Amino acid sequence: MDFLLITGMSGAGKSLALNHFEDRGYFCVDNLPPALISKFAEICLQSNLDKIALVSDIRGREFFNDLFAELGKLKELELDYNILFLEASDDILIRRYKESRRRHPLDEEGRVLDAIQQERKILEELRGRASKVIDTGELKIAELQEELDNLYITQDNKSCLQLSLISFGFKYGIPRDADLVFDVRFLANPYYVESLKEKTGKDKVVQDYILKWPVTEKFYDKFFDLIKFLIPQYKNEGKSHLSIAVGCTGGKHRSVTTVLKLSEVLADESLNYNIEHRDIDK
16 A cells, blocks of 8 residues: 655645645545544555555644654554655745735744744654655746656556546537637538438448548548647646537537547547537437
């Protein structure tokens, strides 16, 4: 089991790190009181979970004193674990708190610097036990994600971008969650062919009609090349989900065919995707 404890300074990016691990397939828990860590680990050992990431930090207040005892119990369970400690300089943490307008967990009198220095002292021993310490002060989000991938994520999980392929009709509106939207209303429309009007893009006869036109072949070559180019770029930026929407007038013929043909290309590239024909039955 991959059991990762994320801790460190408040404002250093622990939530960002946890979200990234969740996108990479980890079962994640935020702000788990230290006193519950060993009990949580026992439950995980009895389950089918193999990748766990949890954040436990100074937000646990008085419970935080139980952390070292709980780490000892993990050893008794013969559970291998790693501690990831995130930190940043006082100046950067102060700036982040000013920008977020959030209150430091130890700040009771409005003195952020005093709270940061107090927290740093409390966490000193835990920092010394950490498997890895990352200073996030000068890291952009994508750089932090890349560092986490290099340290903890296998090559297979690095490339786990989930794609959603959506066909739709413009007359019913563009899908609100679409990242990329393509308009194929310029392709020949089977709706105006009496024998094809009541069929859909799932039917081979409709696909054959759309595909027989030279403009369709030319467009598909360019369209598929563009998608294959874009996917690695989104992966490199750390995106975990990409929604590609293809629209025609009613969402029954041209958009459905295009999405299905795109899915065949993605299958050949061994990419993960799901398909939704939003308006096919309208």
